[in-house]
Amino acid sequence: xxxxxxxxxxxxxxxxxHPLRLWxxxxxxxxxFWWALALRRGAARSVWPLGxxxxxxxxxxxxxxxxxxxxxxxxxxxxxxxxxxxxxWAARLLAAGPVRGPLAAAALLTLVEVAVWHLVPxxxxxxxxxxxxxxxxxxxxxxxxxxxxxxxxxLLATQAxxxxxxxxxxxxxxxxxxxxxxxxAALSWHRWTRPLGPERIVATLGWGxxxxxxxxxxxxxxxxxxxxxxTLLVTPETGVASGHVPRExxxxxxxxxxxxxxxxxxxxxxxGPTNDNRIWFFDATxxxxxxxxxxxxxxxxxxxxxxxxxxxxxxxxxxxLGGMICQDDNFTDLARGYGRAGTRLVAVPTNDWESxxxxxxxNSVYRAIENxxxxxxxxxxxxxxxxxxxxxxxxxxxxxxxxxGLLVGPLATGDAEPTFYAWFGDLPLALLCALLVGAxxxxxxxxxxANA
Numbered sequence: 083x084x085x086x087x088x089x090x091x092x093x094x095x096x097x098x099x100h101p102l103r104l105w106x107x108x109x110x111x112x113x114x115f116w117w118a119l120a121l122r123r124g125a126a127r128s129v130w131p132l133g134x135x136x137x138x139x140x141x142x143x144x145x146x147x148x149x150x151x152x153x154x155x156x157x158x159x160x161x162x163x164x165x166x167x168x169x170x171w172a173a174r175l176l177a178a179g180p181v182r183g184p185l186a187a188a189a190l191l192t193l194v195e196v197a198v199w200h201l202v203p204x205x206x207x208x209x210x211x212x213x214x215x216x217x218x219x220x221x222x223x224x225x226x227x228x229x230x231x232x233x234x235x236x237l238l239a240t241q242a243x244x245x246x247x248x249x250x251x252x253x254x255x256x257x258x259x260x261x262x263x264x265x266x267a268a269l270s271w272h273r274w275t276r277p278l279g280p281e282r283i284v285a286t287l288g289w290g291x292x293x294x295x296x297x298x299x300x301x302x303x304x305x306x307x308x309x310x311x312x313t314l315l316v317t318p319e320t321g322v323a324s325g326h327v328p329r330e331x332x333x334x335x336x337x338x339x340x341x342x343x344x345x346x347x348x349x350x351x352x353x354g355p356t357n358d359n360r361i362w363f364f365d366a367t368x369x370x371x372x373x374x375x376x377x378x379x380x381x382x383x384x385x386x387x388x389x390x391x392x393x394x395x396x397x398x399x400x401x402x403l404g405g406m407i408c409q410d411d412n413f414t415d416l417a418r419g420y421g422r423a424g425t426r427l428v429a430v431p432t433n434d435w436e437s438x439x440x441x442x443x444x445n446s447v448y449r450a451i452e453n454x455x456x457x458x459x460x461x462x463x464x465x466x467x468x469x470x471x472x473x474x475x476x477x478x479x480x481x482x483x484x485x486x487g488l489l490v491g492p493l494a495t496g497d498a499e500p501t502f503y504a505w506f507g508d509l510p511l512a513l514l515c516a517l518l519v520g521a522x523x524x525x526x527x528x529x530x531x532a533n534a
Contacts, residue, residue: 105218
């Protein structure tokens with residue numbers, strides 16, 4: 083029964099994700115797992131298979147959906163190893179008491195999750211099980227204080243406390259659950275109801291993997307964006323190649339497009355002379371106002387020169403504008419840098435593929451919520467989107483379904499006030515979780531797990 087319960091948790095996590103996207107199942111997915119750990123907390127050597135089975139139940143079907151490319155397989159292996167390692171320690175901590183135990187166990191699992199994002203450079207927070215909850219940004223607005231790690235902790239801790247309340251038939255775990263939910267709700271309400279910055283008319287251009295008109299008839303597309311009121315147009319990652327012709331000629335061509343249409347551009351460029359992937363920022367007069375080079379590369383798939391993490395800060399199209407490229411927004415370091423700088427809008431050119439496009443978009447939403455800025459995401463082989471600083475997807479266009487197209491519309495920008503998470507990152511949550519784990523290890527009830 084414990085093995086089947088752990089498997090049920092893994093399968094519930096999968097069903098909450100793509101392709102079904104029943105995100106609300108995240109709120110009950112761990113109940114069977116915590117019940118299974120509570121049953122086996124006195125037998126250490128039989129606990130790690132529960133983590134193994136949960137991991138396999140989650141990422142096994144996910145690999146079928148997302149594909150079996152080397153990075154996806156590596157992600158699956160890390161996920162299974164993570165849960166197999168953490169399960170015995172979580173079971174041990176459950177023995178610390180009806181409230182302290184669940185909090186300590188959830189804190190341990192949260193610490194492991196956050197450590198994987200930072201120490202295993204695969205897909206950052208995009209590999210987090212809580213990613214699908216970005217579909218309900220009002221519920222998880224509190225990540226502006228805690229980051230996605232806080233959402234992980236709340237999901238794990240509340241469900242562990244519910245299991246304790248049911249098994250022990252005492253009020254303390256239920257009261258702790260209500261208090262934790264109330265704190266998260268209050269923080270979310272505070273962020274959700276704050277005033278945002280001024281609106282800007284923003285355009286993103288995207289296409290599938292077929293030939294696109296940006297190379298054959300660029301003037302038409304830029305003119306259309308301008309005619310529809312846009313003050314900024316963002317193109318996909320490597321939408322232009324600079325290298326087959328001299329850099330200055332490519333710069334002149336793009337500067338002419340911007341100047342002729344009086345439209346600011348953020349153009350994804352493959353920069354052959356330095357073998358890197360970057361964004362060129364042009365103002366409405368055609369002046370090159372800055373460049374940003376992609377910093378986070380996908381292991382095994384991207385073999386070129388990575389940027390050094392230098393951010394682009396500048397005023398463009400009437401607002402403070404930054405930029406990241408594709409894989410960059412799976413991680414929090416660069417995103418927080420823009421948040422601390424008070425950036426109101428971040429352009430994100432990206433190049434996805436069909437099976438992962440939904441996963442990547444969901445994760446991008448968290449960067450907006452955590453740091454309080456809007457995101458203009460232009461995709462090739464993926465989904466373009468305009469995302470508000472609250473994490474609302476104002477508009478989106480799936481280029482696999484609709485082909486080439488422009489998104490144009492009003493987008494509220496950020497309020498230029500750095501969030502708590504932008505300033506402090508995962509450190510406060512990590513310290514809190516470490517304290518809870520320490521408290522759990524110092525106090526265990528008789529009969530607890532002795533050999534974890």
